[in-house]
Amino acid sequence: MPLGPTCPCCHARVPFGRTQIEVGKAFVCRSCGTQLVMSRWQSFLIAFPIIAVYMIVRPALRSMDLAFWLLSLVMVAAVAGVSWLFMKPRPVESDKAEAG
Numbered sequence: 001m002p003l004g005p006t007c008p009c010c011h012a013r014v015p016f017g018r019t020q021i022e023v024g025k026a027f028v029c030r031s032c033g034t035q036l037v038m039s040r041w042q043s044f045l046i047a048f049p050i051i052a053v054y055m056i057v058r059p060a061l062r063s064m065d066l067a068f069w070l071l072s073l074v075m076v077a078a079v080a081g082v083s084w085l086f087m088k089p090r091p092v093e094s095d096k097a098e099a100g
């Protein structure tokens with residue numbers, strides 16, 4: 001299994017940016033043309049525990065400038081990395097598929 005998000009239809013890689021800034025926006029797979037979307041809810045579930053840990057640890061480090069900035073950097077990298085690893089795109093449900 002390749003690391004990172006892949007298209008559920010053709011298993012082509014999804015660009016890194018799609019797991020970061022454009023979460024919740026539909027995009028088209030470059031390989032097979034399927035409309036895909038990253039779930040905002042999934043992104044929240046992934047990022048929340050990391051942000052929670054950050055909020056808990058942060059007050060303890062406030063007196064230490066360097067440690068504080070290092071922690072902030074690590075947190076941003078962790079959210080980006082973990083969402084890249086675990087976010088999975090899903091096909092956009094077609095409105096035409098609805099019966100009635």
Ligand SMILES: [Zn+2]
Nearest residue numbers: 007010029032
């Ligand atoms: Zn595809």
